[in-house]
Amino acid sequence: MKKVSISFTLNGNSVTAEVPETWTLLKTLREYFELTGAKEGCGVGECGACTVIMDGQAINSCLCPIPEVEGRSVDTIEGLAGEDGTLHPLQDAFLKNNGVQCGYCTSGMIMSSKALLDQKPDPTEEEIRTAIAGNFCRCTGYVQIVESVEMAAKELK
Amino acid sequence: MPDNLFVGKSIPRTIEADKVTGKAVYIDDLKRPGMLYGKILYSSHAHARIKSIDTSRAERLEGVRAVLTGRDIPDVRVGFLKDQTVLKRDVVRQYRDEVAAVAAIDPDIAAEAVRLIKVEYEQLPAVFDPYEAMKEGVPLVHEVDARGRPLKSNILPLPWKFKAGDIDQAREDSAFISKDRVSTTWVNQCCMGTSGCIAEFDQNNNLTLYDQTNVIFGHIGRITEYFEQIGLRGKKIRVVNPVVGGSFGTKLDTDIYEFIAIQLALKTRKPVKILFDREEEFFALPPRQPTVFTIEQGCDREGRLLFRHCEAVLDNGAYTSWGATTPSVMIMPMSSLYRVPNVYFKATCVYTNNIYAQAMRGYGNPQATFAVETSMDSLAEAAGIDPAEFRLINRNRPGDHTPMNLKITSCGLEECITAVKEKLDWDEKREEGRGVGMASLIHVAGGARVTKSDGHGIMIKLDEYGHVDVIESGTDQGQGSPTVISQIVAEALGVRPEDIFLTFGDTALALWDAGTHASRHTFMAGNAAIGACAKAKRQILEMAVEQIPKIIKRDFKRKKRKDPGFVEPDLDFTLIANPEDLDIRDRMIFPKKDPDHPYFKIPLTQVLRNGLHVGIGQSKVVVAEEFYDPPTEMLNWEMKGNLSMTYAFGTSGVEVEVDKETGEVKILKLVSAHDVGKAMNPTLLLGQIYGAAYTGVGYGLTEEIKVRNGRVMNPNFRDYQMLTAMDVVPIEPVIVEPMDEDGPFGAKGVGEPGLVPTAPAIANAVYNAIGVRITDLPITPEKVLKALKEKG
Numbered sequence: 003m004k005k006v007s008i009s010f011t012l013n014g015n016s017v018t019a020e021v022p023e024t025w026t027l028l029k030t031l032r033e034y035f036e037l038t039g040a041k042e043g044c045g046v047g048e049c050g051a052c053t054v055i056m057d058g059q060a061i062n063s064c065l066c067p068i069p070e071v072e073g074r075s076v077d078t079i080e081g082l083a084g085e086d087g088t089l090h091p092l093q094d095a096f097l098k099n100n101g102v103q104c105g106y107c108t109s110g111m112i113m114s115s116k117a118l119l120d121q122k123p124d125p126t127e128e129e130i131r132t133a134i135a136g137n138f139c140r141c142t143g144y145v146q147i148v149e150s151v152e153m154a155a156k157e158l159k
Numbered sequence: 160m161p162d163n164l165f166v167g168k169s170i171p172r173t174i175e176a177d178k179v180t181g182k183a184v185y186i187d188d189l190k191r192p193g194m195l196y197g198k199i200l201y202s203s204h205a206h207a208r209i210k211s212i213d214t215s216r217a218e219r220l221e222g223v224r225a226v227l228t229g230r231d232i233p234d235v236r237v238g239f240l241k242d243q244t245v246l247k248r249d250v251v252r253q254y255r256d257e258v259a260a261v262a263a264i265d266p267d268i269a270a271e272a273v274r275l276i277k278v279e280y281e282q283l284p285a286v287f288d289p290y291e292a293m294k295e296g297v298p299l300v301h302e303v304d305a306r307g308r309p310l311k312s313n314i315l316p317l318p319w320k321f322k323a324g325d326i327d328q329a330r331e332d333s334a335f336i337s338k339d340r341v342s343t344t345w346v347n348q349c350c351m352g353t354s355g356c357i358a359e360f361d362q363n364n365n366l367t368l369y370d371q372t373n374v375i376f377g378h379i380g381r382i383t384e385y386f387e388q389i390g391l392r393g394k395k396i397r398v399v400n401p402v403v404g405g406s407f408g409t410k411l412d413t414d415i416y417e418f419i420a421i422q423l424a425l426k427t428r429k430p431v432k433i434l435f436d437r438e439e440e441f442f443a444l445p446p447r448q449p450t451v452f453t454i455e456q457g458c459d460r461e462g463r464l465l466f467r468h469c470e471a472v473l474d475n476g477a478y479t480s481w482g483a484t485t486p487s488v489m490i491m492p493m494s495s496l497y498r499v500p501n502v503y504f505k506a507t508c509v510y511t512n513n514i515y516a517q518a519m520r521g522y523g524n525p526q527a528t529f530a531v532e533t534s535m536d537s538l539a540e541a542a543g544i545d546p547a548e549f550r551l552i553n554r555n556r557p558g559d560h561t562p563m564n565l566k567i568t569s570c571g572l573e574e575c576i577t578a579v580k581e582k583l584d585w586d587e588k589r590e591e592g593r594g595v596g597m598a599s600l601i602h603v604a605g606g607a608r609v610t611k612s613d614g615h616g617i618m619i620k621l622d623e624y625g626h627v628d629v630i631e632s633g634t635d636q637g638q639g640s641p642t643v644i645s646q647i648v649a650e651a652l653g654v655r656p657e658d659i660f661l662t663f664g665d666t667a668l669a670l671w672d673a674g675t676h677a678s679r680h681t682f683m684a685g686n687a688a689i690g691a692c693a694k695a696k697r698q699i700l701e702m703a704v705e706q707i708p709k710i711i712k713r714d715f716k717r718k719k720r721k722d723p724g725f726v727e728p729d730l731d732f733t734l735i736a737n738p739e740d741l742d743i744r745d746r747m748i749f750p751k752k753d754p755d756h757p758y759f760k761i762p763l764t765q766v767l768r769n770g771l772h773v774g775i776g777q778s779k780v781v782v783a784e785e786f787y788d789p790p791t792e793m794l795n796w797e798m799k800g801n802l803s804m805t806y807a808f809g810t811s812g813v814e815v816e817v818d819k820e821t822g823e824v825k826i827l828k829l830v831s832a833h834d835v836g837k838a839m840n841p842t843l844l845l846g847q848i849y850g851a852a853y854t855g856v857g858y859g860l861t862e863e864i865k866v867r868n869g870r871v872m873n874p875n876f877r878d879y880q881m882l883t884a885m886d887v888v889p890i891e892p893v894i895v896e897p898m899d900e901d902g903p904f905g906a907k908g909v910g911e912p913g914l915v916p917t918a919p920a921i922a923n924a925v926y927n928a929i930g931v932r933i934t935d936l937p938i939t940p941e942k943v944l945k946a947l948k949e950k951g
Contacts, residue, residue: 043353142846
């Protein structure tokens with residue numbers, strides 16, 4: 003299979019991936035970089051478990067062909083905590099407010115929320131719900147996820 | 160008794176920080192050296208004879224390491240009624256029948272190889288409607304039973320029947336009677352993490368199964384039985400949980416893909432992973448099954464229930480898993496939700512060529528409660544009594560013994576119904592198109608003796624730094640147990656939650672457990688933990704009695720060396736003469752009679768270190784285990800018995816607005832009131848209630864696996880309508896805490912109850928709003944419009 007060499011910024015670091023051109027960003031993150039926080043919950047862009055941030059926008063990495071990532075900037079859940087391990091306020095809020103249960107959707111949920119808070123530091127409940135509309139969760143009923151994002155927004159201010 | 164330091168507090172889920180940083184390792188993320196990827200070829204027909212299978216092209220594909228069909232492995236029957244084989248040799252009976260399987264070096268090659276397998280079928284007549292399937296002369300799904308004896312009917316040999324009292328007399332005595340027919344459909348558990356496992360054999364053919372299951376020890380029994388028939392008798396099986404991405408009942412049984420992974424691993428001598436994609440999760444995983452109920456109830460003039468008579472028909476699909484045993488749980492609400500002296504319940508499970516069924520959160524209770532609570536509203540109306548009042552008249556009370564012999568200990572049902580009434584302004588007059596409805600529940604909340612042992616084990620060991628390892632025999636499937644168990648252990652042992660390190664889901668390390676199901680984990684693990692902590696604490700305090708005087712004397716010696724003028728105080732060592740004189744709290748050991756004693760109050764770690772590093776051949780470690788098996792009863796042949804130590808009660812109340820133009824049902828408010836015994840961690844408890852209620856709303860309004868002629872038509876999230884964050888349901892939780900005397904710190908199980916009464920509460924609210932009753936779930940706009948039209 004034809005391989006491509008794709009250079010981009012991953013969690014603030016310049017990286018190059020040599021992977022088959024048919025790979026998605028999700029597969030590249032999981033298989034090439036061994037960053038398995040983003041999950042393949044459906045593989046067709048319906049569930050949001052694979053959400054990462056590309057150039058400030060939350061995207062389904064399972065739908066993103068790797069050639070499209072050339073020169074872009076990608077942030078994943080693994081890059082969110084500080085180098086000393088200090089949790090990002092979103093991560094902290096999800097733990098404090100029970101925004102996480104089984105945790106499978108959590109990486110995507112937090113990245114969608116981060117993309118929102120980066121653009122709108124003071125979102126309404128409706129804006130939060132819209133931002134995570136594409137992130138499915140079976141455990142929580144979303145209530146405490148929304149509350150977690152609200153809590154993080156306050157903390158970040 | 161001092162206040163609890165940790166139990167009852169909203170301790171954050173810090174112990175699960177890996178889940179918010181991407182570090183948690185799910186089955187998706189787990190790799191073993193040399194691991195191959197398995198993929199399954201499913202049937203192309205609902206019922207057909209396999210004429211030939213050509214695997215030659217698949218075998219030649221580069222990267223393929225094994226191709227298996229039913230002819231390549233022993234023809235061994237598996238499953239609850241032993242009515243299927245792992246790979247089907249001659250006949251397929253449903254679209255999800257496993258016909259062949261491949262192991263390859265990567266998932267894409269495995270998928271390609273599966274596409275290259277050619278199967279020739281001869282179609283057979285099929286039957287899809289359970290009522291049709293019960294008639295004479297219809298196609299038989301199975302020609303013979305597990306022992307090869309010919310079968311004459313599609314009805315399963317599982318005669319679920321419950322009888323108490325005298326129905327005929329009660330019917331005669333009734334002043335009011337109502338009759339209803341209600342039905343529920345297939346719904347998928349929708350775990351966000353799809354099913355998967357890795358099967359790996361060592362050189363001696365002992366198996367390690369890394370598996371997304373919530374009943375780790377259940378696998379061992381079933382796989383051992385399988386091993387005995389395939390020449391692996393006596394081999395050791397170890398089941399290990401990775402982080403489990405939700406369960407909701409899906410993983411109670413050993414599924415066929417798990418046996419296939421085992422066969423592929425045997426064949427290739429390599430670890431083999433099978434991971435379902437979302438489409439497979441929808442069509443090849445047994446969901447909650449459809450049930451049709453005909454229910455009749457009667458009451459006297461005062462509104463007291465006199466009888467309940469109900470017959471159920473379950474579409475079993477082509478094979479039998481735990482879905483066919485859900486009637487055993489249905490008997491609980493049928494016989495014991497509200498006081499009803501005369502009860503008859505019969506459930507018939509029928510083979511069809513549809514997909515077969517499994518457990519899902521609530522295990523038959525949501526279906527049965529939909530029937531009972533629909534009927535409660537009908538009968539209240541017939542009797543001219545307000546539905547809330549009618550329920551209060553018939554409510555369960557502490558001390559009741561129900562017709563099923565359930566012994567009700569604590570019961571907060573009255574408080575739950577009353578709270579719902581208040582929070583919904585029940586008696587308020589509402590505008591056209593708006594209405595309120597309620598429904599209640601009973602569920603096991605103190606274990607469930609569905610197998611002969613309902614045991615649960617915990618092991619606890621402390622190291623000399625005060626770290627507490629807890630080897631838990633259950634599964635963490637997201638319910639919050641790591642936090643709650645660490646709260647319990649910290650409280651009972653006298654340390655802090657952050658001192659606790661939990662190991663879940665490893666059969667090689669843990670004592671036995673009946674499974675993390677039936678809302679039993681906090682109750683069982685909590686009681687086991689309290690028992691283990693008491694033993695560990697005793698060991699520590701015995702150590703303390705020996706060590707504290709030595710520590711103090713050594714300390715005095717040191718002080719004297721430093722300061723020759725130091726005068727040893729006159730200490731009363733009788734304060735710490737016996738283990739009973741001491742206690743531990745917040746990492747400190749102290750004499751009970753003088754908790755702040757300036758010398759005898761000593762850090763736990765100091766005692767542990769001194770106890771281990773004695774230096775004279777008497778060193779000690781602290782380790783304790785407790786296997787808790789409550790004094791409950793299996794159901795007898797009459798389906799009676801007190802199978803749980805305690806029971807959960809609760810009431811859902813809903814206010815809806817129905818749009819008569821579009822048929823849409825909008826939930827304006829959902830009050831979810833639950834008797835939880837004691838809220839161990841209020842924030843986590845709310846998460847259970849919210850999540851379960853939300854799934855219940857989906858059950859009531861949107862969710863349905865559409866099965867047409869045996870085929871799943873909507874195997875994806877676009878067409879299967881699970882609720883999203885945009886489906887705002889304003890939920891108001893109400894926590895009732897009667898403190899259960901048998902529960903750990905008073906707690907009862909809470910995992911499933913939130914789901915159970917939600918759908919019937921919605922249905923009752925819709926009726927209240929528009930005067931038409933939708934009796935088949937889900938209540939879609941199409942059904943509402945149709946019903947409105949028929950009403951005229």
